[in-house]
Structure formats: C-alpha cells, structure tokens
Amino acid sequence: MLAIAAAIVFGIWLVLDLLDTNLGAPDLFNFPTMASIGFLLLSLYLAGVGSGPRAGTGSGRRFYGRRPGRG
Template sequence: MLAILAAIVFGFALLIDFLNTNLGAPDLFNTHTLMLIGFLLLSLYLAGVGSGSRGGGGGRWYRGRRPGRG
C-alpha cells in the first residue's frame, strides 16, 4: 500500500514539474518536497512498515488435508 502511495506522489510531482506550477504555495508543495515524501513512503515500504502479518497467524498455514498424507 505504501508503494502505491509513493507511486501516486511521484506521479503527482512529475505532473507538477511538467506543468511548471507551484499550486499557489511555492514553499509548501514544490517538486522536491513531493519527491521527498515519495522517498519516505518508498523507504517505509521497503522497511516492511504497514505490511501486516504474512504468516496467517498460528503455525498452521494449510487448510484441509495436508498434502502427501494418505
């Protein structure tokens, strides 16, 4: 989820750069600030923040009959 948010922020920063606009607040939302927010989200994603548990909890991950048992 954080990687998707980072991609959206990077796309928005690229659009602002292409349109050469400052959104009325040149010091608050410029291209560099949005790129830093995108890098922050991407680094949080790579660090594993917000990923939740991947094991499904407990130790039993297979539901039903176990494979290889007769």
Template sequence: MLAYIAAGVFAFALLLDLFNENLGAPDLFNFPTLVLIGLLCLALYLAGVGRGPGTAGGGGRWYRGRRPGRG
C-alpha cells in the same frame, strides 16, 4: 500499500513539474518536497512498515489453530 502511495506522489510531482505549477504555495508543494515524501514512503515500504506482500492475509497460507490434515 505504501508503494502505491509513493507511486502516486511521484506521478503528482511529475505532473506539477511538467506543467510548472506550484498550486499557490511554492514552499509547501514544491518538487523536492514531493520527491522526499515519495522516497520516505518507499523507504518505509522496504523496511516492512505497513501491509506488503507476504504479510498475514496478503497471500500464502494462513492458519489459525491446528493445521488441517495433521492428525
């Protein structure tokens, strides 16, 4: 999920940079700040924070209690 957020932040930063916009707050939503937010989200995703591939309920087999087929 954090990877999707990072992709969205990077897309938003790219659009702001392409259209040369600052949204009325040049110190709050500038290009380097949005890039750093995106990199932070990617770093947290790669560190395993949040729900990513291979976690419980995200895919694969998940058993509660006894596994089926074992007598």
C-alpha cells in the same frame, strides 16, 4: 500500499512539474518536499511497514499436502 502511495506522490509531482504550476504554494509543492515524501514512503515500504497481514492471521492461500509447482 506504501509503494502505491509513493507512486501517487511521484506522479502528482511529475504532473505539477510538467504543467509548470505550484498550486499557489511554492514552498509546499517543490522538488525537495515531494521527493522527501516519496522517498519516505518508499523506505517505509522497503522496511516492511504496512506490508499487509502476516502469515498465520487467517488470510492468504493455504496449501494442504503437496504444493503446486514443486515438480
């Protein structure tokens, strides 16, 4: 989920950069700020924060007996 949020942040920054606009707040929508937000979200995602439910919580696929694709 955080990787998707980082992609959205980078996408918004790219569109703002391509349109050459700052939305009236040049200190808020600049490269260092948007890059910092995006990299923060990516690092949290890679650290495992917000990665979804863990195994054993009752969600996900269950395989009983022989697992498919194991030859």
